Amino acid sequence: MSGVRLLVGTRKGAFVLTADGARRDWEVSGPHFGGWEIYHINGAPTNPDRLYASQSSGWFGQLIQRSDDGGKTWEPVGNDFTYEGETGDHLWYDGTPRPWEFKRIWHLEPSLDDPDTVYAGAEDAAIFRSNDGGRSWQELPGLRTHDSGSRWQPGAGGLCLHTIIQHPTNRDRMFIAISAAGVFRTDDAGKTWQPTNRGLRSGEIPDQDSEVGHCVHRIAMHPSRPDVLFMQKHWDVMRSDDAGGSWHEVSGDLPTDFGFPIAVHAHEPETIYVVPIKSDSEHYPPEGKLRVYRSRTGGNEWEPLTSGLPQANCYVNVLRDAMAVDTLDPGGIYFGTTGGQVYGSADGGDTWAPVVRDLPPVLSVEAQVLP
Amino acid sequence: MIRVVLPAHLKNLARVGSEVQLEVAGQVTQRAVLDALETRYPMLRGTIRDRQTGQRRAFVRFYACEEDLSNEPPDAPLPERVVAGEEAFLVVGAMAGG
Numbered sequence: 277m278s279g280v281r282l283l284v285g286t287r288k289g290a291f292v293l294t295a296d297g298a299r300r301d302w303e304v305s306g307p308h309f310g311g312w313e314i315y316h317i318n319g320a321p322t323n324p325d326r327l328y329a330s331q332s333s334g335w336f337g338q339l340i341q342r343s344d345d346g347g348k349t350w351e352p353v354g355n356d357f358t359y360e361g362e363t364g365d366h367l368w369y370d371g372t373p374r375p376w377e378f379k380r381i382w383h384l385e386p387s388l389d390d391p392d393t394v395y396a397g398a399e400d401a402a403i404f405r406s407n408d409g410g411r412s413w414q415e416l417p418g419l420r421t422h423d424s425g426s427r428w429q430p431g432a433g434g435l436c437l438h439t440i441i442q443h444p445t446n447r448d449r450m451f452i453a454i455s456a457a458g459v460f461r462t463d464d465a466g467k468t469w470q471p472t473n474r475g476l477r478s479g480e481i482p483d484q485d486s487e488v489g490h491c492v493h494r495i496a497m498h499p500s501r502p503d504v505l506f507m508q509k510h511w512d513v514m515r516s517d518d519a520g521g522s523w524h525e526v527s528g529d530l531p532t533d534f535g536f537p538i539a540v541h542a543h544e545p546e547t548i549y550v551v552p553i554k555s556d557s558e559h560y561p562p563e564g565k566l567r568v569y570r571s572r573t574g575g576n577e578w579e580p581l582t583s584g585l586p587q588a589n590c591y592v593n594v595l596r597d598a599m600a601v602d603t604l605d606p607g608g609i610y611f612g613t614t615g616g617q618v619y620g621s622a623d624g625g626d627t628w629a630p631v632v633r634d635l636p637p638v639l640s641v642e643a644q645v646l647p
Numbered sequence: 648m649i650r651v652v653l654p655a656h657l658k659n660l661a662r663v664g665s666e667v668q669l670e671v672a673g674q675v676t677q678r679a680v681l682d683a684l685e686t687r688y689p690m691l692r693g694t695i696r697d698r699q700t701g702q703r704r705a706f707v708r709f710y711a712c713e714e715d716l717s718n719e720p721p722d723a724p725l726p727e728r729v730v731a732g733e734e735a736f737l738v739v740g741a742m743a744g745g
Binding site for chain 1: 654656657660690692693694695697698699704706707740741
């Protein structure tokens with residue numbers, strides 16, 4: 277029977293959670309890199325035992341760890357993330373210019389073709405690529421040096437590049453998202469980038485038609501429908517049917533459309549999941565009830581999923597990289613909370629159970645299906 | 648032989664015990680010791696000194712002989728007792744954060 281491996285990054289280390297295909301009984305391995313912040317761990321699609329982890333701390337900076345045995349052993353690889361050329365300025369919170377400064381890697385996205393090729397999303401926002409298994413990193417500077425770069429401004433979490441989505445067949449196309457600049461698309465394998473934010477509406481910026489400045493929290497795509505993108509923005513759940521050319525709101529009947537993660541079911545490209553959070557000033561679920569909302573219609577019509585989730589006195593958050601789906605049948609879905617719980621559902625969200633309850637605050641969750 | 652003591656996280660990262668012993672050619676300065684340390688343990692690059700600027704990271708301190716040497720010029724000679732191997736050069740994670 278095939279199994280599932282969850283790669284969980286937390287404020288104080290990495291955890292690897294494994295189960296067989298029934299997804300009822302979980303084995304917890306970790307903490308790996310105890311005491312360090314693990315923003316993200318991700319596996320190579322072409323070799324699930326090849327993992328990359330972003331390890332950082334306020335004291336000792338950024339490291340990248342690599343595993344070739346599914347997370348049993350790790351090796352530190354390259355951590356030289358140098359911006360290409362003149363770094364220039366972006367806007368600081370107060371609107372003054374601020375030089376670009378590397379802080380950490382938020383997200384690692386291995387290539388769909390080659391386990392030695394991996395992309396990294398940085399704060400301050402930039403995208404890097406390694407072609408040698410993480411030993412060396414080169415910036416794709418066309419993004420950061422886009423004409424709008426001097427107008428990018430950090431969100432509350434920093435000027436972070438947090439989402440990297442590769443087109444499943446067109447190797448020249450990729451999407452990235454930056455808080456609080458927005459979504460960018462490349463059609464030439466990362467040489468040049470275009471903002472793709474038309475239709476977003478953000479009360480936090482004065483010009484609603486601005487090409488940048490939107491606080492995009494997360495975007496998601498189903499590989500069978502690569503022109504359809506879903507977005508959890510700071511406020512608003514959005515959808516694009518033309519590869520980011522334009523966006524329209526699909527928040528519909530959600531109790532609140534603020535939140536961080538968004539995910540698409542592995543086998544149903546119109547089934548999407550969000551976790552509504554009360555507001556940007558409170559950062560916890562409405563009414564103390566932890567509810568995942570599912571739309572089977574690609575947005576607008578949503579249903580709360582509550583079975584097995586705490587429905588009283590729950591005030592955790594679910595961060596943008598902390599939700600993932602598996603590709604088993606029926607499809608599984610998982611998320612981690614700032615309270616250290618990881619919840620899983622083996623039936624597409626109908627029922628949930630804790631996988632583990634008392635980890636450090638969860639920053640990221642990825643799901644792998646094992647042979 | 649120069650003796651260097653690392654903070655716990657960096658000992659784990661470099662997979663070393665309580666103390667590292669280094670041969671340092673030429674004048675024994677903060678820069679020379681850290682260069683030798685990073686040559687022997689390349690995984691420590693960027694963890695003590697910033698990768699881009701080469702400056703000491705803000706929450707890292709250097710102590711020796713009961714003195715805080717953190718803000719000494721990197722090319723200043725280290726104390727004689729460190730050069731003689733009688734005292735260790737301490738790399739310390741500052742008390743900050745959570």
